[in-house]
Amino acid sequence: MGYNLLEGKKGIIFGALDENSIAWHVAQHVYEEGGRFVLTNHDLALRKGDIYRLAEKTQAPVIAADVTSIDDLENLFDETLKHFGSGIDFILHAVGMSPNVRKNIPYPELNYEYFMKTIDISALSLHKILSVAYKKDAINEYGSVITLSYIGAQRQFTSYSDMSQAKAMLESIVRSFGYHYGIKKKVRINSVSQSPTITTAGKGVKGFDAFYQFSNCMSPLGNATAEECAKFCVLLFSDYARKVTMQNIYHDGGFSTMGISDKLMTECFSCTGKCMEEE
Numbered sequence: 497m498g499y500n501l502l503e504g505k506k507g508i509i510f511g512a513l514d515e516n517s518i519a520w521h522v523a524q525h526v527y528e529e530g531g532r533f534v535l536t537n538h539d540l541a542l543r544k545g546d547i548y549r550l551a552e553k554t555q556a557p558v559i560a561a562d563v564t565s566i567d568d569l570e571n572l573f574d575e576t577l578k579h580f581g582s583g584i585d586f587i588l589h590a591v592g593m594s595p596n597v598r599k600n601i602p603y604p605e606l607n608y609e610y611f612m613k614t615i616d617i618s619a620l621s622l623h624k625i626l627s628v629a630y631k632k633d634a635i636n637e638y639g640s641v642i643t644l645s646y647i648g649a650q651r652q653f654t655s656y657s658d659m660s661q662a663k664a665m666l667e668s669i670v671r672s673f674g675y676h677y678g679i680k681k682k683v684r685i686n687s688v689s690q691s692p693t694i695t696t697a698g699k700g701v702k703g704f705d706a707f708y709q710f711s712n713c714m715s716p717l718g719n720a721t722a723e724e725c726a727k728f729c730v731l732l733f734s735d736y737a738r739k740v741t742m743q744n745i746y747h748d749g750g751f752s753t754m755g756i757s758d759k760l761m762t763e764c765f766s767c768t769g770k771c772m773e774e775e
């Protein structure tokens with residue numbers, strides 16, 4: 497049951513691929529809270545077909561857009577503004593992909609064409625979306641934009657590879673565009689740095705299960721689920737977070753502040769001391 501926190505608000509949700517996607521959960525919760533939206537993804541993802549189930553449940557039109565294409569984004573915003581007959585109040589950017597991660601290429605040997613693709617899809621796309629919205633004056637005053645990040649932007653997670661650089665750039669775009677859109681229209685822009693979550697993108701990272709278990713044992717509250725992330729996004733879209741902008745907010749059960757936990761030492765980590773013998 498919702499609380500009508502988003503009654504009357506309209507938006508665009510990027511990145512719902514299947515029912516595990518964080519964006520899928522956000523769409524469901526936004527809908528329950530009275531928000532209405534357009535769903536978008538690139539052609540290939542739409543062909544998978546799952547998104548139309550979500551669209552039906554949430555009365556949302558589906559408009560294809562590749563986030564790397566300015567033409568697609570222009571069309572998406574034009575069609576969205578036409579659909580609602582007015583400006584929008586929120587955007588969820590839940591998009592990420594690294595061909596280097598997918599192909600498991602070792603970090604010192606990264607393919608630079610792939611690297612550029614990682615940056616374009618996973619980071620620059622936020623700038624492109626905001627730039628198109630800014631030019632079209634598509635977001636209403638105190639509108640709220642959220643992108644999803646990961647602590648790999650700040651710390652070294654060995655198999656996160658070039659996604660670490662993409663997330664660092666993404667968080668930097670949040671701060672820079674947060675300033676410009678704040679001045680122009682009081683639009684809020686934040687990144688939510690989420691716990692490892694079992695989704696298509698998540699499982700694509702080598703050793704994901706170990707990441708997932710490690711952070712679950714380390715975090716005093718345990719990993720945050722996709723559903724909990726969705727509820728937090730509702731809060732950030734709502735008027736209860738009107739002065740929160742240009743932040744990277746950890747939504748991770750406390751993981752980002754931990755050094756070591758009792759649980760990890762006693763239950764999960766049986767150290768053999770082998771690494772010390774090798775020194």
Ligand code: NAI
Pocket residue numbers: 510511512513514516517518519537538541561562563564589590591592593617644645646689690691692693694695696697698699
């Ligand atoms: P997901 O695989 O369900 O979502 C990724 C989405 O990006 C998919 O819908 C995919 O179709 C879309 N996408 C890829 N290339 C695109 C393009 N060129 N144009 C338009 N859309 C494109 O996985 P998830 O986990 O829900 O990912 C959403 C966001 O959350 C990503 O930015 C991811 O990095 C971030 N995140 C995920 C975590 C996890 O452990 N799953 C942890 C922290 C952040």
